[in-house]
Each structure stands twice: as structure tokens, then as C-alpha cells.
Amino acid sequence: MSIHYSRDGDIAILAADNPPVNALGQAVRQGLADGLARAVAEGARALVVYGEGRTWFAGADIREFGKPPVAPFLPDVCAQFEAAPIPVIAAMHGTVLGGGLEVALSCHYRIALPDTRLGLPEVTLGLIPGAGGTQRLPRLTGVDRAIAMITSGRPIDAGEARAAGLLDQVSARAPRDLGLAYARALLAKEAPPRPVSALPTPEPVDFEAARAAVAKKARGQRSPIAALEAIEAATTLPFAEGLAQERAIFQSLMQTDQRKGLIHAFFAEREAPKLPELQNVAPREVAALGIVGGGTMGAGIATAVLLAGLPVHLLEMSDEAADAARSRITANLDGALKRGKISDGEHQQMRDTALTVGTDDGALSTADLIIEAVFEDMAVKEQVFARLDAVAKQGAILATNTSYLDVDAIARFTARPEAVLGLHFFSPAHVMRLLEVVVGAATAPETVATGFALAKRLKKVAVRAGVCDGFIGNRILQHYRKAADHMVLDGASPYAVDAALEGFGFAMGPFAMGDLAGLDIAWANRKRLAPHLEPRERIPSYADWLCEAEQFGQKSGAGFYRYEGRARSENPEALALIDKDRAARGITPRAFEAEEIVARYMAAMVNEAARVVGEGIARRPLDADVALLFGYGFPRYHGGPLKYADLQGLGTILDRIHIYAEDDAYFWASAPLLEQLVRDGKSFDDLNKS
Numbered sequence: 001m002s003i004h005y006s007r008d009g010d011i012a013i014l015a016a017d018n019p020p021v022n023a024l025g026q027a028v029r030q031g032l033a034d035g036l037a038r039a040v041a042e043g044a045r046a047l048v049v050y051g052e053g054r055t056w057f058a059g060a061d062i063r064e065f066g067k068p069p070v071a072p073f074l075p076d077v078c079a080q081f082e083a084a085p086i087p088v089i090a091a092m093h094g095t096v097l098g099g100g101l102e103v104a105l106s107c108h109y110r111i112a113l114p115d116t117r118l119g120l121p122e123v124t125l126g127l128i129p130g131a132g133g134t135q136r137l138p139r140l141t142g143v144d145r146a147i148a149m150i151t152s153g154r155p156i157d158a159g160e161a162r163a164a165g166l167l168d169q170v171s172a173r174a175p176r177d178l179g180l181a182y183a184r185a186l187l188a189k190e191a192p193p194r195p196v197s198a199l200p201t202p203e204p205v206d207f208e209a210a211r212a213a214v215a216k217k218a219r220g221q222r223s224p225i226a227a228l229e230a231i232e233a234a235t236t237l238p239f240a241e242g243l244a245q246e247r248a249i250f251q252s253l254m255q256t257d258q259r260k261g262l263i264h265a266f267f268a269e270r271e272a273p274k275l276p277e278l279q280n281v282a283p284r285e286v287a288a289l290g291i292v293g294g295g296t297m298g299a300g301i302a303t304a305v306l307l308a309g310l311p312v313h314l315l316e317m318s319d320e321a322a323d324a325a326r327s328r329i330t331a332n333l334d335g336a337l338k339r340g341k342i343s344d345g346e347h348q349q350m351r352d353t354a355l356t357v358g359t360d361d362g363a364l365s366t367a368d369l370i371i372e373a374v375f376e377d378m379a380v381k382e383q384v385f386a387r388l389d390a391v392a393k394q395g396a397i398l399a400t401n402t403s404y405l406d407v408d409a410i411a412r413f414t415a416r417p418e419a420v421l422g423l424h425f426f427s428p429a430h431v432m433r434l435l436e437v438v439v440g441a442a443t444a445p446e447t448v449a450t451g452f453a454l455a456k457r458l459k460k461v462a463v464r465a466g467v468c469d470g471f472i473g474n475r476i477l478q479h480y481r482k483a484a485d486h487m488v489l490d491g492a493s494p495y496a497v498d499a500a501l502e503g504f505g506f507a508m509g510p511f512a513m514g515d516l517a518g519l520d521i522a523w524a525n526r527k528r529l530a531p532h533l534e535p536r537e538r539i540p541s542y543a544d545w546l547c548e549a550e551q552f553g554q555k556s557g558a559g560f561y562r563y564e565g566r567a568r569s570e571n572p573e574a575l576a577l578i579d580k581d582r583a584a585r586g587i588t589p590r591a592f593e594a595e596e597i598v599a600r601y602m603a604a605m606v607n608e609a610a611r612v613v614g615e616g617i618a619r620r621p622l623d624a625d626v627a628l629l630f631g632y633g634f635p636r637y638h639g640g641p642l643k644y645a646d647l648q649g650l651g652t653i654l655d656r657i658h659i660y661a662e663d664d665a666y667f668w669a670s671a672p673l674l675e676q677l678v679r680d681g682k683s684f685d686d687l688n689k690s
């Protein structure tokens, strides 16, 4: 039974009991409809609805999307509630989201606990509210507030909701008691039902301006714009017609690849940290952390650890470096304070008590887990790990943040390889959500479990990765980056490549991204790999030449672009070096349309991701999707590279790869897994389920 019916005198009560989040699946909808009918039939004078467990209804049951809908449908249940002849009170707590908020909007009175959060996140799933949210919310709160909530999908807190007219009361009591007390007060004053749909048609706003602002942020995502259309309908159409329009938009979005991609991303994020081999493995207790190296990454990781409420000791090489590391961390904490993420007291405690910085490695002896983030140089890593092994307490876990180096080799520098793993953070480490947990040949399950537990504590999305050059994300990145370079060698301008990929939904194209990260990083990596180069590999020289001219990107004012403040423009020097490179190779440049640029870039990405899955570096396709989504700015509405491949059709992608291979058989050798899936008529998603 998902909805329990009970009575308290002449008040009927419906308690939702569908753990974990009281999603509005078919049984819950049926329970609500039946419960209301029973309350009315029994002559109850008011109805209170609340949720058992951690929340009120957190939305429609997303797992039902894409399947044939089963009655009763949520809009009908909402209509029945709104039309009830007795006052209906929503007594809410937890996360009141999507269809959950729409049920509340169909009740006549809305009250909540102070830490309740309320929102309509449907656009983040590629949809719009489909049970009246776009019609009722603007009637209740005004159009501006409705636009802000619905097009962003971001929830607001109870205080804000009260101020916006969404809640009638905020009070700290158990939801059932809160609802009953409110119902009794209503009955005492004989308050009538109060349907939101009967409120006057809301005043329109400048929808053209709103559309322009929303489109700019949406970067090609359709749902926020579609939501605006539905809200506009609330200002021009009678309620019932507005509802019909909302429903039509909702149903058409349900069929889109964007909806499929976004829902895949939602579940993939939650699936990635579930490792069958860790089911009965307890992580080690981690109460204090050590970090070695306080540069870009060490300082960012220290910040993330402090923000999660853990103490950290950071080791640097010299007093100057230690001071610089402390300043970086303090600046990060100041930023968190400014954005309201931490209080003054927390800021002070983190800065002055939880963080210690020094040059004496003996201070690391109390740490339960130590993360190394020193220079990307095996000799330095060797020195550091040999020393860490000596000073770290017995049972302490040693992690490396290396981007490319061999974690197994690093583990062998210690006498405790079972306690060594890679914890690969992304820059800026206190902001980026991805954490690759790199599992070496000797890494013990308990060590892996501890890495995942730490990720959760730091609110990161953890993905298991095997050992190879670049693990999951950087390995795939190296490959599709090359496809971009090849197109530039063959005639595309870096600006055309960036524009095409920004059009696809990336926040930044690969050349702008290189400029941001610093072109010297990739340069150093090319030098490292040079001795092992495969002669058939096409590696352009222009990027090396740019670095030789000390044009490292944003930090030196020029790279592929020129920078003045935040404005970027084309860099003629970069173009001249590209021309020189083409001429030296006897290449006659040809034109590339945006469509071809995207097709080649994505084919390279999919092909390498398929190889990474085929080799077991990523356990499942969804792990590669999650890595690209949370670490590399892959547009969420495409779902990740392998979901995108499924949606395009694997045959289509493989055919393209075969065509591209006619010119460069080495680079475009197709991944065996991709070939096999096409042969078997299967998708990457089939592997996620197995």
C-alpha cells in the first residue's frame, strides 16, 4: 500500500509511503485518487496529505517515463484534488519536487517544515512540468517567479517559498501534526476549498526578453524554452486551455533524444558508484587527511576536504611554497564564504583550525588517507611515495592524483601496494564533481571502498577506472583532441572547430579549453610520450611552435586566441603557424562544415570510449558517460558520448568511422566493442543493464 488512509475525528489523512522518495508511481496516484474519494464519501470535513519517511512526493516516477502511461494520470489526480468539496491541506517536508509540487499546487492550502525545499526540476530532465505546474505556479506567485523556478529547475527553500506566496505557513513540527493543527484551525473558521486555478489570469511579462535570456543559458537545450512557452500560455489562455497546451508540450518533449539523454544522465550518476564487488566491503574510517603538494590541484583538493568538514594537513617543499598553498586555499574558502556556502564561523574554523600547512613530513603520521598532488614526474612521485610509506601510520591509505602516470608503478614504490590507489580529481578540484577512483592491480577492495566513501563525503561523483595512460576521461580526451587537430591540419580553423562544438552544447571548444588549461600542460605530455610515438600517428607541430613562442593560452595573453581581459579574438600568429604546418606537410586546406566537425569529433570520442569499455578500463558504458559529463563539460542533454552514440544509432557512427578510415586507417581503426555491438544489433545501454 503506497498511500495509507486514516481518520482523526472529522479530518481524513493520506500518508504517502513509497520509499525512498515517495515518487508518484501508478500505485501512489491510485492511492491518492482512492483516498480522496473515500474521504469525501465518508463525509470527512477536511483532508490532510503528508509523506512518511524523508520527504513529501519528490516527483513523478522517472522510471515510468518512456513506457506506456497507466491511469490514473497525474494531471487528472491533480484536477480531482483541486475540485474537492472539502479543504485539502498539503503538509510538506523534505524535497517537494516536480509532480510533487504540482500535487501541492492542487491542494487548497500548503504548509511546510522550515528545511523543506520546493522546485520544478523537470527542465533538467528534458521536460516541463506536466501536471499543471506551468499554469498554477504563475497564478500563485506571479510570472517572474514562475519563470525563474521552472526554467532553471532550481528549488527554493521554505522561507523563500513563503515570501513568494507558495506556502501559507512554515512551522517546525512533524508533518502529520502540522497538517492536523492547520486543518483544525481551518475548520474552526470554516475556511472553504481554495483552488489555485480560480485565481485571476496572471499578468504577462516581456516574454521576448525572457526567451533571449533563457536561450543564452540553455545552450541548445530545448526544455527551458518550451517551459517558457507554457508559462506564456498561462497569461493568454483560460486555465483549461493552458493546461492542454502544457500537456501537449510535455508529451512532445517526452519523445525527444534530449529527454532520453538527460534521464540517462540522472540514473548514470547514481549508478556509477555502485560496485558489485564492494557490496559487503566496509570502507576504512577517514577522520583526518594529508595532502602532499599545494599547487593548483593540492590546494583545490584541500579546499574540497575542508568544505566537507574534515581536517587536513598539507605538506609543501619550502616555506614559500607552503605560504603560497595556504593563500590559494584561503582564497578558495573566501569564495565559498562570499557565495554563502559556509558561515563566518565555519570559514574561520576551516582556515584557522582544520587546515595546517607545513614542510615537515612527520606531521602526516596521523593522517588516515594521504593524497599526493606533486609535479607530474615519476622520479618525484617515487621519492614522495617512498617517504610517505615510511611516515604514514600503519593502515593509512596512500592516493595519487596523477593524470597519466602508472598507478601500479607508483604502488610498487611502497611496501603497501594494497593500500595505494589513484584519486584523480579535476581542476578546480573544489568545484568539479568528477572523481576517478583508479584501481590498481594490487589495490585492496577495502581501499577502493574508502575511495568511494571519501568521494561521497566530498559530494563528488565517483567513477571506477582501471590503470592505463589517462584512465577513462583523459584517455578519451587525448583521442578526440587529436581528431580536432587533424581537422585543423586539413583545413578547419580552430575557431570553426570551437564554434561547431559550442553549437553542439559544449561550454567551450577544445582550442579555447586548451588555452584555459595552459597549452604547456599538453606540450609536456607530448614530450613525455614522444619516445613511444607510433610513426603512423599524425601529430601537428603548430601547438609545439605556439608553446615555443611562449604563447601558452590565457595565462600568457595568447594561445589559439588572443586575450584582452575576458574578451577573446582570433590570434593571427596561431593561424600563421597552422598555415606553415600545413605547407610543410603539403596539405591543401579544405572546408569543413560544422556538421562534419561535430560528426568527426564525436565519432573519435565514441570510438575511444568504446575501446575504454572494451578493455575494462571503464566497467560499463555509463561510467564513460559519467566521466565525460562531470569532468569534461560534455553537454548533459546528449547523455554522455555512449548514450549519444546509442541515440544516433551505432551503425551510423561505425559507418562514418569506416569512411574516415579510408584516409587515416591508423587513427580511425574501429573499436572491437563497437564492431561487435553493431554485429549483434545491440546498444551500449544493453551493457549497462547486464
Ligand code: 3HC
Pocket: 020, 021, 023, 058, 059, 060, 061, 062, 063, 074, 095, 097, 098, 099, 100, 102, 121, 122, 125, 127, 128, 129, 130, 131, 133, 267, 270, 271
Ligand atoms: N523517480 C524514480 N526514482 C527516483 C526519483 C524519481 N522521481 N527520485 C529519486 N529516485 C531514486 C533514485 O534513483 C535513487 O535510487 P537508487 O537508490 O536505486 O539509486 C533513490 O531514489 C534515492 O535518490 P537519490 O540518491 O538521488 O537521493 P538524494 O537524497 O540524494 O536526493 C532527491 C533525493 C532530491 C529527491 C533526488 O533524488 C532528485 O532530485 N530526484 C529527482 C526529482 C525530480 O526530478 N522530480 C521531478 C520528476 S519529473 C515530474 O515530476 C514530471 C511531472 O511534472 C509530471
Ligand code: NAI
Pocket: 292, 293, 294, 295, 296, 297, 298, 315, 316, 317, 321, 372, 373, 374, 375, 376, 377, 380, 384, 401, 402, 403, 404, 424, 425, 426, 427
Ligand atoms: P602544480 O605544479 O601546480 O603543483 C605541484 C605542487 O607540488 C607545487 O606546489 C610543488 O611545490 C609541490 N611539490 C613538488 N614536489 C613536492 C614534494 N616532494 N613535497 C611536497 N610538495 C611538493 O601542479 P598541479 O597542476 O597541481 O598538478 C599536481 C598533480 O595533479 C600532477 O600529478 C598532475 O598531473 C595532477 N593533475 C593536474 C590537473 C590540472 O588540471 N592541473 C588535473 C588533475 C590532475
